Amino acid sequence: MVFKLFGNARSRPTLRVAHILKEMQVPFEFVAIDVQGNEHKTAEYLKKQPFGQIPYIDDDGFVLFETRAICKYIATKWRGQGPALFPDPSDLKATALFDQALSIEYSNFDNAAVNIAVEKVYKPKYLNKPTDEALVAEQVSKLEAKLEGYEAILSKQKYLAGEYVTLADLYHITFGFYIVEEGGLMLFTDEAKYPNMARWWKDITSRPAWLAVKGGL
Ligand SMILES: N[C@@H](CCC(=O)N[C@@H](CS)C(=O)NCC(=O)O)C(=O)O
Structure with a gap:
């Protein structure tokens, strides 16, 4: 299943994740959340992101929020496909x-x-x-x-x-x-x-x- 990024097309935290996806050359689908309509505060949304914030990701059923954690996940999973954006953990x-x-x-x-x-x-x-x-x-x-x-x-x-x-x-x-x-x-x-x-x-x-x-x- 394609990697999904849920957020807002111009929100900076959403773009932080999109940037790292591009760095690592990971194809992804962007899914727009209706922030004006408070979709990120609904019970359904809070099951994915309990703090009611955008963005979050779904990587084949694996759901993750907090942009820094998401970016590290992407840079780790696809290490070798793009630039090494953090040092070798053995160093x-x-x-x-x-x-x-x-x-x-x-x-x-x-x-x-x-x-x-x-x-x-x-x-x-x-x-x-x-x-x-x-x-x-x-x-x-x-x-x-x-x-x-x-x-x-x-x-x-x-x-x-x-x-x-x-x-x-x-x-x-x-x-x-x-x-x-x-x-x-x-x-x-x-x-x-x-x-x-x-x-x-x-x-x-x-x-x-x-x-x-x-x-x-
Ligand atoms: N620490 C969070 C911050 C995310 C964040 O600030 N999201 C804003 C959008 S720019 C948001 O959802 N604000 C709505 C709210 O906090 O109610 C992350 O890095 O993922």
Whole structure:
């Protein structure tokens, strides 16, 4: 049975999974969930995703939610078909550095990036609600306080876990893209301030697999 991705055609978490499917060259069927009609809050849907969020996947009856877990599953199952997006698990130190990079994204980037994306893009564009500029300023300074750390790492190596791109780098695209391309904020694309982060951002966002899905499914 074909791999199914249930979500929304323009939702960033859905596109995170679609991106990794493209990276790993996995054919899939996209199944649209009626988010406007609250399909993701129905009893039927909650059996698949108990938190009422999109996306989830069904791989021949195997149901999984949480995008980071889904992406790791895809990158593991089809390892060898596409780029190796995480180190060989038998390499203890490379795996530890990969876990560190994953934690960097989740601890230092995700929360502020989601909040900025919601305020700058999601509310005005999709909910017809005004942006809370004070909240944006607070979240931007929270994120900016972390960018020197990124710059320090990326001045010594090409990617967050070392010399090869991993899932940890690619997870940043999900909400980083909203901030930069739709929200119009420079932050980590400012070449004068963060030359290595800007170089890294350009690299990860020009991958053909991302370009294939970034406009939606
Ligand atoms: N941690 C989840 C986050 C998914 C997520 O934020 N989904 C949003 C769509 S952009 C959602 O379903 N929001 C509806 C809600 O939380 O009620 C993941 O990575 O899968």
